[in-house]
Amino acid sequence: MSHVIVTIGREFGSGGREFGRRLAEELGIAYYDKEILLEIDKRTPYSLSYIQNVSENRPVVLPPINYGNSFLLYKDAGMEQHTDVFRTQSDILKEISEKGSCVIIGRGADYVLRDKHPYRIFVYADIASRIERCKKRANDEEKTYTDKKWTRYIRSVDKKRRAFYDFYTGVEWGRKENYDLMVNTTNGDIKAMAHHCAMMIKDLMSSEER
Amino acid sequence: MSHVIVTIGREFGSGGREFGRRLAEELGIAYYDKEILLEIDKRTPYSLSYIQNVSENRPVVLPPINYGNSFLLYKDAGMEQHTDVFRTQSDILKEISEKGSCVIIGRGADYVLRDKHPYRIFVYADIASRIERCKKRANDEEKTYTDKKWTRYIRSVDKKRRAFYDFYTGVEWGRKENYDLMVNTTNGDIKAMAHHCAMMIKDLMSSEER
DSSP: OOOOEEEEEEOTTSSHHHHHHHHHHHHTOEEESTHHHHHHHHHSSSOHHHHHHHTTSOOOOOOOTTGGGOOSOOOOHHHHHHHHHHHHHHHHHHHHHHHSOEEEESTTHHHHTGGGOOEEEEEEOOHHHHHHHHHHTOOTTGGGOOHHHHHHHHHHHHHHHHHHHHHHHSSOTTOGGGOSEEEEOSSSOHHHHHHHHHHHHHHHHHHHHO | OOOOEEEEEEOTTSSHHHHHHHHHHHHTOEEESTHHHHHHHHHSSSOHHHHHHHTTSOOOOOOOTTGGGOOSOOOOHHHHHHHHHHHHHHHHHHHHHHHSOEEEESTTHHHHTGGGOOEEEEEEOOHHHHHHHHHHTOOTTGGGOOHHHHHHHHHHHHHHHHHHHHHHHSSOTTOGGGOSEEEEOSSSOHHHHHHHHHHHHHHHHHHHHO
């Protein structure tokens, strides 16, 4: 199999991470998710929780109060740090992609690595099955959530992911044109779906080798 | 394998029909596409070309000129015939789905047969690869088309499909929430993709049997 980069965009609670991990196992290639945050942590002066907070969130740009009175370019510290994290993240994604075949979860990797022609997957599901999945891994506080609260929470995470993606890529998160395959996990067995998807990618790679 | 209904929605020129045919072959089940039109032809007084024209097109509703002056319900002949074709088509789809496992191309079958929980696939591709595919099967007149004309033509067919689907189903054509799998054929080998997709559906069916 030739060099392959698989990127996974995913709705929160859809099982995209599990799908990606299984895909990497089936293909016998590297898997990157939170490892990327730890690497950003090493390379920048920011705290891990700050990095975690901004690495998939859109920066909030607040013009200074004298904005209307000045044509001078202003520097916004929050924005600068945010861009710094994004730039470091992009550098890491590029390094990772050069090391060898891999599966990368989120972080706009499909866009950052577009010149490498990654196989771009988007994983999604209906809200009921996402709530069910979230409940299974809920912590003590989350165990008290009602379905209504879960819905609000899930939608708020997706909203942030969408805003991050749209802000940095200029294209629409979850829009079919930006993906090679879109997998709805609502009624499916993620293990089986990842297996067949891995077989499809293997075929694709070997046909590109010829 | 238990009873399975697979529906294929597709953008014009994306290879959705080929994908569906190969899928049916791999699964060893029936395949329905234009056969449905012939069956409508048998059951209604309308000509095949009329049926072909309306079976995936939204009806154009023209209020009569006395519309503003009357509260009486009016009957629009065009609309009635259109609905007649759609109703006959829906009946045929239901009969087909009861006969046994099958793959059905287009015709809002995913919506009409929603109670049977079909496996709903949507096939799409970028405009360049769709033009290329169309050119390969072009007739003499179409062989004179420029890429610009092909783009206009492809978009106009899709526009009709979308309008038909949205009109009769009340949901949005090509929206990911309405499908189990969305396959982009731009860079892929349709034969290989249909093969792996068939394997996935087989797995899904056998796990539902258990």
